[in-house]
Amino acid sequence: xxxxxxxxxxxxxxxxxxxxxxxxxxxxxxxxxxxxxxxxxxxxxxxxxxxxxxxxxxxxxxxxxxxxxxxxxxxxxxxxxxxxxxxxxxxxxxxxxxxxxxxxxxxxxxxxxxxxxxxxxxxxxxxxxxxxxxxxxxxxxxxxxxxxxxxxxxxxxxxxxxxxxxxxxxxxxxxxxxxxxxxxxxxxxxxxxxxxxxxxxxxxxx
Numbered sequence: 381x382x383x384x385x386x387x388x389x390x391x392x393x394x395x396x397x398x399x400x401x402x403x404x405x406x407x408x409x410x411x412x413x414x415x416x417x418x419x420x421x422x423x424x425x426x427x428x429x430x431x432x433x434x435x436x437x438x439x440x441x442x443x444x445x446x447x448x449x450x451x452x453x454x455x456x457x458x459x460x461x462x463x464x465x466x467x468x469x470x471x472x473x474x475x476x477x478x479x480x481x482x483x484x485x486x487x488x489x490x491x492x493x494x495x496x497x498x499x500x501x502x503x504x505x506x507x508x509x510x511x512x513x514x515x516x517x518x519x520x521x522x523x524x525x526x527x528x529x530x531x532x533x534x535x536x537x538x539x540x541x542x543x544x545x546x547x548x549x550x551x552x553x554x555x556x557x558x559x560x561x562x563x564x565x566x567x568x569x570x571x572x573x574x575x576x577x578x579x580x581x582x583x584x585x586x
Contacts, residue, residue: 419477421484429474434551437467437532441544454541464544465536471529478522481515500565507562521558528554
């Protein structure tokens with residue numbers, strides 16, 4: 381998966397079981413503020429809600445090719461589709477949580493994040509500063525995540541395999557866009573080589 385703001389890896393089953401939700405209605409029925417299992421930071425929201433739910437959603441529909449041929453993975457009955465809808469609802473709940481004003485980034489506001497030892501990876505304090513500089517930009521990213529997750533929920537309710545695939549692609553794009561803006565290492569732009577320099581490099585390869 382595309383990990384973000386994770387301290388440790390948690391299996392989807394464990395993370396989903398840690399969040400007590402009622403899924404009888406639509407995606408708006410997420411955990412209410414003050415619930416004892418509510419994530420208290422961006423990091424925990426990713427760790428307990430978004431990351432495991434996204435993994436499970438992506439794994440629910442797909443195609444694998446092996447020496448035995450092509451195998452299509454998709455829900456086969458109402459119960460399996462209900463699970464996919466729950467994954468999407470967790471994503472909606474997580475996205476709504478990210479929209480909370482002033483939500484700390486790390487567990488203690490400035491704790492180390494996943495891949496903290498990778499050169500250039502931004503710290504919780506740096507991410508917090510970026511969010512505070514333009515809160516609406518971060519909120520817009522969270523709203524985009526909520527919208528694509530809601531699309532996945534609607535597709536699951538209709539047992540729409542193509543809809544899940546489309547929503548899964550949009551989910552991936554939403555995640556990558558936010559990660560690139562706030563978390564991924566920022567390196568200086570590379571200078572484009574001149575025609576002469578490029579030709580010299582090509583000749584060395586030959």
